[in-house]
Amino acid sequence: MFPFIETIRIEDGRIHNLSYHNKRMNETRREVLLQAGGLDLADYIQPDTFRERTKCRVEYVDDILKVEYAAYHLRPVSSLRLVVCDDADYSYKSTDRELLDRLFALRKTQDDVLIVRKGLLTDTSICNVALWDGAQWVTPAMPLLVGTKRASLLDRGEIVREDIRPDDLARYSRIRLFNAMIEFGEIEFSVDKIVL
Incomplete structure (x- = not known):
């Protein structure tokens, strides 16, 4: 089984749409992994130092495996x-x-x-x-x-x-x-x- 991921936007020291990411992650854990307990991504993400738009990538299966941060660069799409x-x-x-x-x-x-x-x-x-x-x-x-x-x-x-x-x-x-x-x-x- 491949790990599941949440890709989360951090900007100005703030996690965007945290409740929606928590909901999707915990639904995946419940539906696919049969995990009853919920996790809160806020316990694993440290947003305070990030001012620019930052991509936070969280990998998980039963528990959080890895949290990575990277500067985000928008890829232009016009077709x-x-x-x-x-x-x-x-x-x-x-x-x-x-x-x-x-x-x-x-x-x-x-x-x-x-x-x-x-x-x-x-x-x-x-x-x-x-x-x-x-x-x-x-x-x-x-x-x-x-x-x-x-x-x-x-x-x-x-x-x-x-x-x-x-x-x-x-x-x-x-x-x-x-x-x-x-x-x-x-x-x-x-x-x-x-x-x-």
């Missing part, structure tokens, strides 16, 4: 290629990214891939997505990974869930990519930059 993979499964965030890396390699001249599973849009290789329909931001109902940023945006009513098929892309004008490290709105571009 996507649709790739189909009906058996794509990344329900639990782990160190095993082999399938995602293979799909990313199919991007050709685009910056990343947008993965289609069973006829529905899901995620890019590293981000959840939301599309602008002229009135609201819509995120795919069945992502590969239920991201912590996505969960917080849904809870705050900033995005809504819907099934989105590749043929539906014409209904949308813009796409945003986001994750625990990337703010909602930090990467945004026209859906015209999504190649079929």
Whole structure:
């Protein structure tokens, strides 16, 4: 079994979305590892010295295995290629990214891939997505990974869930990519930059 991970943003000495990371980690421990007790990531992370955006990577199985910190550098993304993979499964965030890396390699001249599973849009290789329909931001109902940023945006009513098929892309004008490290709105571009 590969270790599971949480990738957490630290900035200005503060852990972002801590409650969402704790929830996902403890759900994974309960559902996959049958661990009843909960862990609190705040007991393992030391955010005080980090002012710039920092990537905190926590590996765990039954318990916390390792906590690493690294400066974060945003990788620009302004184009996507649709790739189909009906058996794509990344329900639990782990160190095993082999399938995602293979799909990313199919991007050709685009910056990343947008993965289609069973006829529905899901995620890019590293981000959840939301599309602008002229009135609201819509995120795919069945992502590969239920991201912590996505969960917080849904809870705050900033995005809504819907099934989105590749043929539906014409209904949308813009796409945003986001994750625990990337703010909602930090990467945004026209859906015209999504190649079929």
